Amino acid sequence: xxxxILSEDEWKKRLAPERFRxxxxxxxxxxxxGELLSTEKEGVYSCAGCGNIIFSSEAKYDxxxxxxxxxxxxxxxxxxxxxxxxxxxxxxxITCARCRGHLGHLFDxxxxxxxxxxxxxxxxxxxxxxxxxxxxxxxSEPLTPTP
Numbered sequence: 001x002x003x004x005i006l007s008e009d010e011w012k013k014r015l016a017p018e019r020f021r022x023x024x025x026x027x028x029x030x031x032x033x034g035e036l037l038s039t040e041k042e043g044v045y046s047c048a049g050c051g052n053i054i055f056s057s058e059a060k061y062d063x064x065x066x067x068x069x070x071x072x073x074x075x076x077x078x079x080x081x082x083x084x085x086x087x088x089x090x091x092x093x094i095t096c097a098r099c100r101g102h103l104g105h106l107f108d109x110x111x112x113x114x115x116x117x118x119x120x121x122x123x124x125x126x127x128x129x130x131x132x133x134x135x136x137x138x139x140s141e142p143l144t145p146t147p
Contacts (some may be wrong), residue, residue, distance in 0.1 A: 011024050028121060035122050037122060039057075044127075047098065047103070051126075067120060068120050103120050104120035
């Protein structure tokens with residue numbers, strides 16, 4: 001994916017403060033507080049920073065963890081995985097492959113169909129209804145600095 005050329009100041013202009021804290025400073029929202037936690041509509045979830053489509057509603061499930069959870073991603077090229085010991089030995093930080101924004105963490109989860117749980121911050125995502133996606137073709141803003 002393309003390397004973003006936005007500075008941190010550009011990200012601050014582009015994102016609301018709470019989204020900046022999560023996406024750019026690797027923050028975490030409080031459990032059970034995210035607006036996408038209970039969303040059950042059909043559609044796709046994209047990175048709130050750049051529009052990169054990452055998850056399908058078909059892979060969303062209720063893990064009971066307090067964050068939106070998915071058992072699979074749209075494609076391996078959509079995210080990057082980084083070893084992160086802050087949540088136990090099996091935790092991996094997940095970032096957007098396009099803008100490198102922090103999304104959440106990946107854990108082993110025997111209750112999911114794939115044995116994996118992508119535990120993601122609602123603030124890292126935007127939801128797009130299936131009827132609004134034009135065959136999942138989300139158009140994102142270019143990642144270029146503003147003049």
